[in-house]
Amino acid sequence: MAGRLARAAALKDGHCAVRGGSELMLWSEHIHRAFDFAAAAMGVILLAPIFLITSIAIKLDTDGPIFVREPMLGHGNRRIHLFKFRFVSTRGGGDTPALPTRIGQALSETGIEELPQLFNVLRGELSIIGPPPSRSPNPLLNNVKPGMVQWDQIFAARKQRLDRQ
Numbered sequence: 633m634a635g636r637l638a639r640a641a642a643l644k645d646g647h648c649a650v651r652g653g654s655e656l657m658l659w660s661e662h663i664h665r666a667f668d669f670a671a672a673a674m675g676v677i678l679l680a681p682i683f684l685i686t687s688i689a690i691k692l693d694t695d696g697p698i699f700v701r702e703p704m705l706g707h708g709n710r711r712i713h714l715f716k717f718r719f720v721s722t723r724g725g726g727d728t729p730a731l732p733t734r735i736g737q738a739l740s741e742t743g744i745e746e747l748p749q750l751f752n753v754l755r756g757e758l759s760i761i762g763p764p765p766s767r768s769p770n771p772l773l774n775n776v777k778p779g780m781v782q783w784d785q786i787f788a789a790r791k792q793r794l795d796r797q
Contacts, residue, residue: 665756669753672753675747693736696718696721699717702716705767705769706758706765712757714752715748716746716748719745759777759780760781762777
């Protein structure tokens with residue numbers, strides 16, 4: 633009872649550091665998740681024509697599935713499956729490595745193969761921006777959700793743009 637009164641008084645006074653800041657952390661996680669979900673939903677809607685054209689091109693180029701699921705480790709080093717457009721042939725097997733298809737090479741060079749990861753963001757497995765998912769256990773992923781885009785990519789693009797000016 634006394635704990636409830638102290639908590640209510642702290643919240644009424646505007647203090648956010650109740651229980652070591654856990655309420656503030658909880659709200660910030662909800663806001664971050666809402667932003668990620670809204671951005672991914674908007675991305676899927678706006679990029680729907682690219683998804684459609686890419687899917688048709690993959691089906692016309694080769695037989696096999698349009699999407700592949702790549703096993704990785706996510707937040708808390710839990711196993712997740714990243715969605716990607718298939719950009720290699722399905723004929724590879726055994727000692728023969730799978731080779732990029734004609735359309736797959738273009739997808740890889742432009743980064744379009746990564747766009748289906750927006751569905752991982754909608755599922756809550758990825759964030760829009762964060763560290764890369766890992767193939768092996770990574771202590772950084774215990775505290776932070778991996779992202780579709782990494783900070784290094786954003787800053788590298790900005791640096792290249794500034795260098796050209």
